[in-house]
Amino acid sequence: MSAIFDGGFVYSSNRLTPVAPAPPPDAELDSTSDSSFSSSQQQASSMQSTQNLNSSDFDLAIPMSVDPLSFMAPSDRHLLQYFMYNASRALATHSLVHQEVCEVILPMAVVNQALLHATLALAAIHRNSFMFNAHNTLGDNGKDDVAHFTTTSIAHLRRELQKPAGDSLGPKLATIRTLFLCEAISGSPTLRTWRSHFLGAKALFSSMEWERGIQDIKKDPSLPFLRRWYNITEALVALTPEGLAEESPDFSGPRSLCGPNDSQTCIDAYTGCTDDLAGALREIGALARERRRRTKGPGLRPQLSEAEFLRMADRLEMLIQGMITRDRSGTAVYNVSGPPGLSVKEFEEFLLCNEAYQHTALIHIHRQIRLLSSDSPLIQDCVKRIIDCVSRIKPAATLSPLTLLTTPLFTAGCEARGTDRGKIIVLLKEMYNHLHLPNMKRALEVLEDFWWASADGKTSWESFSSTFNVFF
Structure with missing residues (x-):
């Protein structure tokens, strides 16, 4: 177990164990023979009485349908x-x-x-x-x-x-x-x-x-x-400060940038991103967790040197940038998984959702692995691109990729500066007013608290978020 x-x-899960077979009928025959005989007599008497009644004495109402929710x-x-x-x-x-x-x-x-x-x-x-x-x-x-x-x-x-x-x-x-x-x-x-x-x-x-x-x-x-559901959730959990703590990370490097199955890559309409992006997010999360371990415990024996961290960051960035180029071309991402039925506009919105997550991945590479400062042009460019992607998706009360975009907006909000903060406020409020998902409202509250706490320039998101475990 x-x-x-x-x-x-x-939570527990039992190992497969064979269920003991029921005892043979002979085992209980003696102890129940008297009661079984008596029961048989009663049933026979009841059946005889029923046969003697005229069928016209009954008015049976057979329901046309059964309500499965009647309970x-x-x-x-x-x-x-x-x-x-x-x-x-x-x-x-x-x-x-x-x-x-x-x-x-x-x-x-x-x-x-x-x-x-x-x-x-x-x-x-x-x-x-x-x-x-x-x-x-x-x-x-x-x-x-x-x-x-x-x-x-x-x-x-x-x-x-x-x-x-x-x-x-x-x-x-x-x-x-x-x-x-x-x-x-x-x-x-x-x-x-x-x-x-x-x-x-x-x-x-x-x-x-x-x-x-x-x-x-x-x-x-x-x-x-x-x-x-589990695969995309695992990828996003990997990006949280605690990460996938129970796993030993594999730092053998990301997959080839031009794998044989790239032409078959598609966006999953349920997750809003490509399958290979989810795998890259897990790799980014594992490397970021190792970087935090090395930073917080200088005395610990690191698995990677500083040069290896930077080399891995370069390879992961190339991987994500390659995905962005591929997906913008419109040639490799051929459809959203599932039966056909997407309009051109709907498909474009899924591409924007996917790209918002790609730039979220880049922010984590730059901030958590390269340890760049929040005001770095590389990071601020990602913030602006996430805002642009979300802004181009039509607001809707239901059935919209916007339901998935709290995470990219929250990630961008943690690094946003100046007027970009105001744009993120507007987007989160608009999303909440349409979809009424409380985590959107909560994300904005946390961001506003962080912006106020970090106004002196001395409080980082890492130190601010250490007091609670956020998942948006």
């Missing part, structure tokens, strides 16, 4: 409908993604209590964003609803994780994904628990791949979708 203990949560309280049913028609659309980049989420998640949610309550919590968080009072705070009822759904979901999930391995892991991973999203978009000042959910998903994926093999994973239609 593997387990993750973090933030008060416990739910009216308020919960309303909230699930809110998720389907409102919250899930605000979180989706496109109608194709929204359809995929509904087809994968909702059928599992109606038969799995852990996933159902996590989904209700996510819906309640989005709905509550419309219910702030005059003091810009949420009433106790809204907070209590989210806490109730989340706690109930975790309680059911814990029980499911203790069952013998062998049943589908799809609902468990879908529950963890939804709980992670609850923490990531909630805008709560206490954002520690998102990491425990991420590590829980990591433990389940690792256990599943070790025990069942890739072919068995492909048999569950929900797992490819959940793997896409």
Whole structure:
């Protein structure tokens, strides 16, 4: 059994163990023969009595359909409908993604209590964003609803994780994904628990791949979708100050700039970026974490010398710049993954979203690995380009790549100067007013606090952010 203990949560996954077969019928025959004989007599008598009744004495009403949500309280049913028609659309980049989420998640949610309550919590968080009072705070009822759904979901999930391995892991991973999203978009000042959910998903994926093999994973239609969520989440977690702390980084270098599969690279409509960019973000995060380790502990034996850090930074920058050139040409990125149905304008907006993440990667290379100052022209050029990319995406209340762009804007905001800060304020406010995702509002609050704290020029983002664990 593997387990993750973090933030008060416990994630565990049992190794595959054969379930003991049921005892043969003969084992219990003697002890139940009398009662079975008596029961048989009663059934025979009942059947005879029924046959003697005239069929006209019955007026059987056969329902034309069965309501799969009849077990739910009216308020919960309303909230699930809110998720389907409102919250899930605000979180989706496109109608194709929204359809995929509904087809994968909702059928599992109606038969799995852990996933159902996590989904209700996510819906309640989005709905509550419309219910702030005059003091810009949420009433106790809204907070209590989210806490109730989340706690109930975790309680059911814990029980499911203790069952013998062998049943589908799809609902468990879908529950963890939804709980992670609850923490990531909630805008709560206490954002520690998102990491425990991420590590829980990591433990389940690792256990599943070790025990069942890739072919068995492909048999569950929900797992490819959940793997896409995990891959981009892992890449973004790698960029946080704590990084992927449990892993030993591989500094063998990034992949070739002109790999054989470059012509097949495509943007994933769910993640808003190319698959190879997600891999590069993980490499950048691993190198940045090693750089922080070397800076904070000069006495530790470093894995890389200063010259090697700079050489790796050069290679990673060349990798990202090569992606930008390729994607701007419009020849290598042939489509967004999934069925056709994108207009030219929609495809251009996904390219802008992807480029915003590419410049986010460059900021991390320059700041975290090269250790350039925030006012470096290389960094400020990336800030301006991120602002430009986001500004060119049409504002929309639902089904927009803007739902993914809090991270690039927040990264740019940490380095922004002068009028660029005002532009980021406008963009985050506009995004929140359309999509009502609380993390957008929270990102702006954190940025404004940081700008005020760093006005003297002595407070860096690294020192300011060390007091809390942010994930936007």
